[in-house]
Amino acid sequence: MDFVEVRVQAPRELADILVAELSEVGFDTFEDNDEGFCAYTTEDVFNPDDVAEIMSRYQGTDVIEYDHRVITRQNWNAEWEKNFQPLIIADKVSVRAPFHPKPDGVDYDIVIMPRMSFGTGHHETTALMIENQLTVDHQGKRVLDMGCGTGILAIMAGMLGAREILAVDVEPWTVENARDNVQDNGFPEAECRLGGVEVLTGEAPFDIILANINRNVLLEDMHAYAALLPAGCPIIFSGFYEEDLSKIQEEAKKQGLAYQSNRTKNNWVSAIFTKL
Template identity: 40%
Template sequence: MNMDYYRYIITADAPSREIILAFLGELPFDTFEETEDGLHAYLRADADAFAIEQQLSDISGKLSFSFKRELVKHQNWNAVWESNFQPIQVEQFCGVRAPFHERLSEVRYEIVINPEMAFGTGHHETTYMMMAQMEALDWEAKAVFDYGCGTGILAILAGMLGAAEIDAVDIEKPAYESTVENARRNGVPHLKAYFGDLSKVPERTYDIILANINRNVILNSLEALYERLNAGGQLLASGVLQVDEAMVTERAAQVGFECRKTMHRGDWCCLLFEKQ
């Protein structure tokens, strides 16, 4: 089923945006986009918008921001995506572009994705950091799992870097479908995509798990992801605000992870954990 979304246009002063994001991260928004005037927060149209807006009103009263809602129909995602999307480049390591963009000749790895979703295109700081950190990891002949794959960018990049086995999963049907199509388009036929939650993925272990989702999903999944990693395996996670970094690293340590590296970009952080 194609999904419509509500886009909440939030106007806020720059100094307050990080704390606003921290509060909004507690609500069931799918993703956020930072803008010149504040940010956009996306909510599935089948969610309880009335209840969410009551909470938004309470938060806005404390943090002094304004918001308005607009409906974005699924069939309009292409137009939204194309109007906002510019090619992404992580130094000379890798880049992401659409078929209608010119080739990125100066990068070692180029990923081409179809404009079928507004999310998961790599524009967000978290996806940029995930790709940047992937450059330093050893992927040759590794088994990899992309948890919350979006359009499949990270799983595809893992395949280009030499991963031998790649599984990916997403709870959104369009994300699953985009991952399948983008894997084919980018010549990564051994990527196996699954539609649903973690229970839909075969019971097995991996050398590397990628999780670019959000704080709450990461916190709730740490134990399950730990069990799905081989000894010495690595979990690369993002979608976490810097204000929540200590919370996530402390919980990860309780599960048995050791934080090996952190990266910051904007208000966000990207964390590399190792299974002890």
């Protein structure tokens, strides 16, 4: 199945509102740019009438331009390779494609080929998650990566010494991609599983949970994550804006998760909580 990209030009304060609106009609991945943002969903979920109706509500208040296109699986690699540049996170982690040379002076070198998946580290949420991971002891730990995308956070967990990794995503091609990437980075024992929170039923507890998804999914599924986390163990969230942090904290408190700290970049947040 192919992706639909909706490219929106709008001022920042309105862009944040539109992201929230689009997330209610099936869009679950967003990438900021200098003119506004891009929103992504699958072709079967996309309804142009829903998008038009949302945009029409705000046409009278600000100048909004938007259009959409289908990104086929066949075209995704070429599109990504054309635009992708190697990345260094926190002066310690290199994220690059197989066709880029390995840089000098980094502690960890992650090689990613995303195919149709998202999560190259260029989006603020992924980079913030990795920065937070670097502060958490992964050695010998069992780690869950929910909404794994390319598998980049699962790979980071492996490089930080995790003994067991489960990566989960709802898209079949994403799971295939993550499986290839974790293997190519030297972690073939990491399991990549198709599904959502329902596939965690019966799982043993995890020592660390990574959940870089979006605000709505985090709020809806947080109870399931908390149930799989022993006391004293961390969970790292991202995929939401600074103004949503209070909502995440409120739900986390209900689920017995104590707020520890957060990092922000361009209004995106990654926050660490600990199970009480």
